[in-house]
Amino acid sequence: MLLIPCPWCGPRDEAEFRYGGQAHVAYPEDPAALSDEEWARYLFFRDNPKGRFAERWNHTAGCRRWFNVVRDTATNEWVSA
Amino acid sequence: MAERLSPLARFEPVSTDDLRIAEIPFLTQVNLRVDPKSRAAADIGLALGAPLPTEPNTYASADSDVFWLGPDEWLIVGAGARADLEPRLRAAATGAVEAGRVHVGITDVSAQRTALVVGGPKARDLLAHGCALDLHPRTFGPGRCAQTMLARAQVLLAAREGGEFRVFVRSSFAGYLAAWLLDAAVEYLP
Numbered sequence: 001m002l003l004i005p006c007p008w009c010g011p012r013d014e015a016e017f018r019y020g021g022q023a024h025v026a027y028p029e030d031p032a033a034l035s036d037e038e039w040a041r042y043l044f045f046r047d048n049p050k051g052r053f054a055e056r057w058n059h060t061a062g063c064r065r066w067f068n069v070v071r072d073t074a075t076n077e078w079v080s081a
Numbered sequence: 082m083a084e085r086l087s088p089l090a091r092f093e094p095v096s097t098d099d100l101r102i103a104e105i106p107f108l109t110q111v112n113l114r115v116d117p118k119s120r121a122a123a124d125i126g127l128a129l130g131a132p133l134p135t136e137p138n139t140y141a142s143a144d145s146d147v148f149w150l151g152p153d154e155w156l157i158v159g160a161g162a163r164a165d166l167e168p169r170l171r172a173a174a175t176g177a178v179e180a181g182r183v184h185v186g187i188t189d190v191s192a193q194r195t196a197l198v199v200g201g202p203k204a205r206d207l208l209a210h211g212c213a214l215d216l217h218p219r220t221f222g223p224g225r226c227a228q229t230m231l232a233r234a235q236v237l238l239a240a241r242e243g244g245e246f247r248v249f250v251r252s253s254f255a256g257y258l259a260a261w262l263l264d265a266a267v268e269y270l271p
Contacts, residue, residue: 008137013213062228063151
């Protein structure tokens, strides 16, 4: 189980969290102007790097706040909180 | 009038030299959302007799216990059925709310959770059976609280003086958690 560093509560078990996917995915400025393919790309396409990956987590069983962390997907090390 | 039943009305309290488990029913609980730097937060702190704790996972005790739930969220627990707690907080916040653009949320959530006391020399060992947090007094002594999982149920855990714990658990989970506590306590009971 991952030990996830919540910026408020400190390190807690993964079971207390929900995963929020890739961080910093910006909402399109003018969604109506996008083609179906561009919209699908925004909705469903995410990076899948081997290495550092910025992702969002929600501490659902604790302070219930969203936060961003950078995790190394190869080693599961937390690079920054 | 219908009789009011607590979620653990049928729970037989445990009381031995090693362990005490009992429900404290019908505590008045109020959820508070406010910017901790605002005047409203200061006014509410004054009304409660203690400033709102801003250090994560701590609580303050004055005439009520004020538990830190999040950076802008607290749970205020009064002893027994204190119908005046919510109106008092509202009155304290009114001045700041009327004076400026500050938003305050004050909600009575008394029925949301019930409280269990787990006390005695074996209390820490018992809770450690189902809780991943380090409950040693060095890191979780009196004045500390935490929202976490106890036996996969969401709880608010608070350490009190004398090695005693308060476990606030959602009413619908209370029966399960009480049964789990009794089961986990088998080795400590005669």
